[in-house]
Amino acid sequence: xxxxxxxxxxxxxxxxxxxxxxxxxxxxxxxxxxxxxxxxxxxxxxxxxxxxxxxxxxxxxxxxxxxxxxxxxxxxxxxxxxxxxxxxxxxxxxxxxxxxxxxxxxxxxxxxxxxxxxxxxxxxxxxxxxxxxxxxxxxxxxxxxxxxxxxxxxxxxxxxxxxxxxxxxxxxxxxxxxxxxxxxxxxxxxxxxxxxxxxxxxxxxxxxxxxxxxxxxxxxxxxxxxxxxxxxxxxxxxxxxxxxxxxxxxxxxxxxxxxxxxxxxxxxxxxxxxxxxxxxxxxxxxxxxxxxxxxxxxxxxxxxxxxxxxxx
Numbered sequence: 001x002x003x004x005x006x007x008x009x010x011x012x013x014x015x016x017x018x019x020x021x022x023x024x025x026x027x028x029x030x031x032x033x034x035x036x037x038x039x040x041x042x043x044x045x046x047x048x049x050x051x052x053x054x055x056x057x058x059x060x061x062x063x064x065x066x067x068x069x070x071x072x073x074x075x076x077x078x079x080x081x082x083x084x085x086x087x088x089x090x091x092x093x094x095x096x097x098x099x100x101x102x103x104x105x106x107x108x109x110x111x112x113x114x115x116x117x118x119x120x121x122x123x124x125x126x127x128x129x130x131x132x133x134x135x136x137x138x139x140x141x142x143x144x145x146x147x148x149x150x151x152x153x154x155x156x157x158x159x160x161x162x163x164x165x166x167x168x169x170x171x172x173x174x175x176x177x178x179x180x181x182x183x184x185x186x187x188x189x190x191x192x193x194x195x196x197x198x199x200x201x202x203x204x205x206x207x208x209x210x211x212x213x214x215x216x217x218x219x220x221x222x223x224x225x226x227x228x229x230x231x232x233x234x235x236x237x238x239x240x241x242x243x244x245x246x247x248x249x250x251x252x253x254x255x256x257x258x259x260x261x262x263x264x265x266x267x268x269x270x271x272x273x274x275x276x277x278x279x280x281x282x283x284x285x286x287x288x289x290x291x292x293x294x295x296x297x298x299x300x301x302x303x304x305x306x307x308x309x310x311x312x
Contacts, residue, residue, distance in 0.1 A: 123154065128164045132187060141174060142167035145212070149205040161188060162198025170202060170212050178221045180260055182288050220244050222263035229286045230271075230278065240270045247304045254300055264289050265297025272298065272311055 071082040079088040125146050129139055145167040155163060165188040172179045185195040206212045223240050244266055247254060254262055264287045271278050284291050295311070302311045 125164045138171045142171035145170055149202045158194050162194045163201055165195055166198035166202040173215055174211055178217045180222055180225055217259045219259045219263040222259055226263055226267050247301055250304050261293050261297050264294050265301055268294050269298045269301045
């Protein structure tokens with residue numbers, strides 16, 4: 001033991017001071033407790049498992065330093081040495097990232113390489129009004145109006161449908177055989193609000209010198225259409241037209257009213273005068289107007305003609 005050794009030394013060196021003995025013992029103890037330095041293995045040792053010797057730099061791993069890379073081949077944009085298999089350079093591709101694998105490609109329905117500029121097709125309305133029963137003359141005139149009011153803009157859905165409806169409406173008006181917008185709205189399967197938006201668009205964007213702005217629908221133009229709903233004869237239609245000439249421009253209220261309302265009130269007045277078996281509720285259902293409107297116009301017509309007993 002270390003302390004036994006010191007004790008023997010102490011007996012042999014009785015003349016040494018206590019401090020010198022203590023310092024000597026402390027130095028001896030520190031020498032014995034210090035760890036031994038690691039033994040470095042030789043570079044030629046095959047049995048050394050030290051990780052420092054097993055690791056190698058990335059530059060020297062798997063490379064043949066003596067290969068000059070004279071024979072290279074390009075595989076998927078990467079230059080590879082045929083002799084040693086080393087990847088030399090990788091070229092950056094600036095082409096599109098997608099690929100097409102022929103008919104077996106499930107990601108694309110058609111060949112994406114066949115990309116072309118959109119064809120400039122004429123945006124006519126012929127397909128929109130197909131099988132609706134309009135004559136070629138009306139459709140041709142409506143198509144001209146459509147080009148004038150759209151000015152090359154693209155409209156889709158109900159917006160396009162409402163504008164096409166308005167063009168057909170004005171085409172009939174210009175032809176001298178106007179149709180009511182209620183009838184055409186039903187043909188185009190539109191609601192009243194959407195149809196009126198189309199009429200507003202055409203009125204706002206029609207050229208200033210267009211006949212659309214100077215051609216108007218009068219009640220006499222709509223009388224025949226309304227009476228056809230009740231299977232009236234031509235003689236009966238003429239009677240209502242004669243009534244219109246009697247009240248024309250004789251009432252400010254009638255002049256301010258819409259042609260559809262005046263024509264409907266005129267027909268209802270004639271029905272009441274002839275005592276036809278048609279009630280007011282049945283009538284307003286046919287003409288799509290309110291009971292109040294029809295009754296008010298019919299009473300005004302009755303007052304103008306001077307036959308107040310017809311409408312109560």
